[in-house]
Amino acid sequence: MKLTVTLLALVLQVFSLENGLMRTPPMGWLAWERYRCNINCKEDPDNCISEQLFMNMADRLVEDGWRDLGYTYINIDDCWMMPERDEDGILVADPERFPHGIKYLADYVHSRGLKLGIYEDLGNKTCMGYPGSTLDKVVLDAQTFASWEVDMLKLDGCYSSPEDRAQGYPSMSKALNATGRPIAYSCSWPAYDGGLPPEVNYTLLMDICNLWRNYDDIQDSWQSVLTIVDWFTKHQEVLQPMAGPGHWNDPDMLLIGNYGLSFEQAKSQMALWTIFAAPLFMSTDLRTMSAQNMDILQNKLMIEINQDPLGVQGRRILKTQDAIEVYVRPLSRKASAIVFFSRRTDMPYRYHTTLRSLSFTDSLLYEAQDVYTENIISGLTADTNFTVVINPSGVVMWYLYPISGLENPLASKTFLRL
Missing domain, CATH: 3.20.20.70 (Aldolase class I)
Structure with missing residues (x-):
């Protein structure tokens, strides 16, 4: 050695x-x-x-x-x-x-x-x-x-x-x-x-x-x-x-x-x-x-x-007791990729969370595009409650990007089901 x-x-x-x-x-x-x-x-x-x-x-x-x-x-x-x-x-x-x-x-x-x-x-x-x-x-x-x-x-x-x-x-x-x-x-x-x-x-x-x-x-x-x-x-x-x-x-x-x-x-x-x-x-x-x-x-x-030019490798940021894992990769233009990954083998799982729980703590207004379905999720702030439904052994993947700063930091919370 x-x-x-x-x-x-x-x-x-x-x-x-x-x-x-x-x-x-x-x-x-x-x-x-x-x-x-x-x-x-x-x-x-x-x-x-x-x-x-x-x-x-x-x-x-x-x-x-x-x-x-x-x-x-x-x-x-x-x-x-x-x-x-x-x-x-x-x-x-x-x-x-x-x-x-x-x-x-x-x-x-x-x-x-x-x-x-x-x-x-x-x-x-x-x-x-x-x-x-x-x-x-x-x-x-x-x-x-x-x-x-x-x-x-x-x-x-x-x-x-x-x-x-x-x-x-x-x-x-x-x-x-x-x-x-x-x-x-x-x-x-x-x-x-x-x-x-x-x-x-x-x-x-x-x-x-x-x-x-x-x-x-x-x-x-x-x-x-x-x-x-x-x-x-x-x-x-x-x-x-x-x-x-x-x-x-x-x-x-x-x-x-x-x-x-x-x-x-x-x-x-x-x-x-x-x-x-x-x-x-x-x-x-x-x-x-x-x-x-x-x-x-x-x-x-x-x-x-x-192929994002920033070239940053992502990380797993969360692993829950319900066999759900969350991965985040920082991208250029202040965007991020988020993967919600299920290790479950039983049935689709409804995972409730917020961006703040995933370490997004800024005062920005976000939009997300589901990478596989192409659905657009609008009106996301750090404290917006949302739910993703993840199939067994499957993923939900988001391309998350800011669309503006928040003029009102006390913007009302919404609840999204995807």
């Missing part, structure tokens, strides 16, 4: 990302959760990790309106490469599944107005056993990715030691900068060191990474979502100040459109990830997306909140 801390102190003085990227949380599509390491293109050609899969998903992002809403990244994960490097030590895409190579795929993605992300691992091998980017290969791999004109690198941490990570993650940041190509940098470093100080130096991460995985991989289940939400809220005092333009906490992919979430749970994940100022990377089959799930993921007000 002492060696790791010493290394961290040294690299903090030397490296800085300085790429100007990801001033708002990145959005796009990532292969891993839905497609994992499916390399069986003979029996499952439509769903294997291949050039064709990524081109198909790029087409869907463009033709179904995703790109124009901000979903601009198409990200390759593990299992894209050959089991060995070539004679010059260079990584090689599997020639059967990527017959034209990664540069060709990058060109195609760019021609569609999108960006291409790629995956590597800092250890001796990737999590699925392919060649890793060991310390002696970091510069070579950064140059290779730049020559292919990729736009983002996710650097995993399987089969690495704490010392490898303390040297390798900053070294890759420096190597990416040195290529001269703007390549966004996603680090899995904190997830492999427990996610918390003192083992994790978030001040350093803010200087070398655009985003980072803090915690375990998400799985296609509501329980997995809740586990991640619980970890993020338990440690929000540490995590929340670390997020901001150019550097984001990453609770992992969106499951919406897969198998494990109900409709209400899908709406909840989208709302909570937005409150967390999280990257929005879908991992689902865009070719078979239902209209219902598409509506959740393409909600324009939700995306506007996620």
